[in-house]
Amino acid sequence: MTALSVVIPMYNEEAVIPALVARLRPVLDSLDVGYEVIAVDDGSADATASLVEQHRAEWPELRLIRLRRNSGHQAALTAGLHRSFGEWVVSIDADLQDPPETIREMLRVAVEQNLDVVYGVRGDRTTDTVFKRNTAGLYYRLMRRIVGPDLPSQAGDFRLVSRAVVDVLRRMPERVPVYRLLIPSLGFSSGAVAYTRERRAAGETKYPLRKMVALAWDSTADFTAAPLRLATWLGMAAFAASLVAMVFGLVVWANGTVIPGWTSLFLAVLLFAAVQLICLGLLGEYVARIYRTLQSRPAFHIGSDSAETPAPIVPAQ
Numbered sequence: 001m002t003a004l005s006v007v008i009p010m011y012n013e014e015a016v017i018p019a020l021v022a023r024l025r026p027v028l029d030s031l032d033v034g035y036e037v038i039a040v041d042d043g044s045a046d047a048t049a050s051l052v053e054q055h056r057a058e059w060p061e062l063r064l065i066r067l068r069r070n071s072g073h074q075a076a077l078t079a080g081l082h083r084s085f086g087e088w089v090v091s092i093d094a095d096l097q098d099p100p101e102t103i104r105e106m107l108r109v110a111v112e113q114n115l116d117v118v119y120g121v122r123g124d125r126t127t128d129t130v131f132k133r134n135t136a137g138l139y140y141r142l143m144r145r146i147v148g149p150d151l152p153s154q155a156g157d158f159r160l161v162s163r164a165v166v167d168v169l170r171r172m173p174e175r176v177p178v179y180r181l182l183i184p185s186l187g188f189s190s191g192a193v194a195y196t197r198e199r200r201a202a203g204e205t206k207y208p209l210r211k212m213v214a215l216a217w218d219s220t221a222d223f224t225a226a227p228l229r230l231a232t233w234l235g236m237a238a239f240a241a242s243l244v245a246m247v248f249g250l251v252v253w254a255n256g257t258v259i260p261g262w263t264s265l266f267l268a269v270l271l272f273a274a275v276q277l278i279c280l281g282l283l284g285e286y287v288a289r290i291y292r293t294l295q296s297r298p299a300f301h302i303g304s305d306s307a308e309t310p311a312p313i314v315p316a317q
């Protein structure tokens, strides 16, 4: 029986795979439970998939799911979670920034305290860059305002969940959720294990600024319509300001002077046009999300899964 599934999204991670296998395997073997390790190759352009295949030859618990194209970290996590068999499922980064030894502690806490979720909380992030630490700090502060105080601070995607949680997640119609926000909002019993964020074992970050911004925006738009409300408030404030300007203009006019106004008029027109376009764009973002949800196209396509036995080849008659 598979007690534990370890899901590892991998995008161009050929450089870390040997170190990952060398460190993860002893930890899992020492747990004395049946387990599977699901490497989800997120459409890598390097040798990630073939390296995993090579390791599979001596490590039967290692399983490879290949996505047809690069679909993003959260999509790769979804593929692994949805196809896992374990009673418990741990998601962990490939680059050894999340120490595999912590898995043992997570499992112990979950079993002893009978919890459905155990978050890995990054106590020490001094190995991350100053930029990463600050942007992450800002992100978690903002998200706690949006999602509420149940959201554990500094808990990324290194976590353990029970089969009950996976079943709930699988039934959700959402395309690709932001798990670090969705899971705390489900209300399952939860605990946390602190760990020290290590340096990336090899290779480079697969989260450039563009993807960080995309994750921050997905996190916001998936959980709140506050930006739209902000547009309403902005409109009201502009209306109030224009009332004042109107009264001022009329009073000056009634006193027989006309304000020479090309510059002020021009600036006002520019400003309001810009604000309107921004608000329109914001609205468009939400409409696009509705449209995408309605289309309900899968967020990723699975090319192969080594846990599935290939269909028998029927000999030609």
Ligand code: UDP
Residues within 6 Å of the ligand: 008, 009, 010, 011, 012, 013, 042, 070, 071, 072, 073, 076, 092, 093, 094, 095, 097, 204, 205, 206, 207
């Ligand atoms: N990842 C992925 N698809 C992507 C980007 C990243 O599967 O499009 C994986 C990556 O291989 C790693 C994890 O997501 O296992 C976290 O990425 P990374 O360590 O580069 O992010 P950082 O720690 O720099 O935030």
Ligand code: MG
Residues within 6 Å of the ligand: 093, 095, 097, 200, 205
């Ligand atoms: Mg990393």
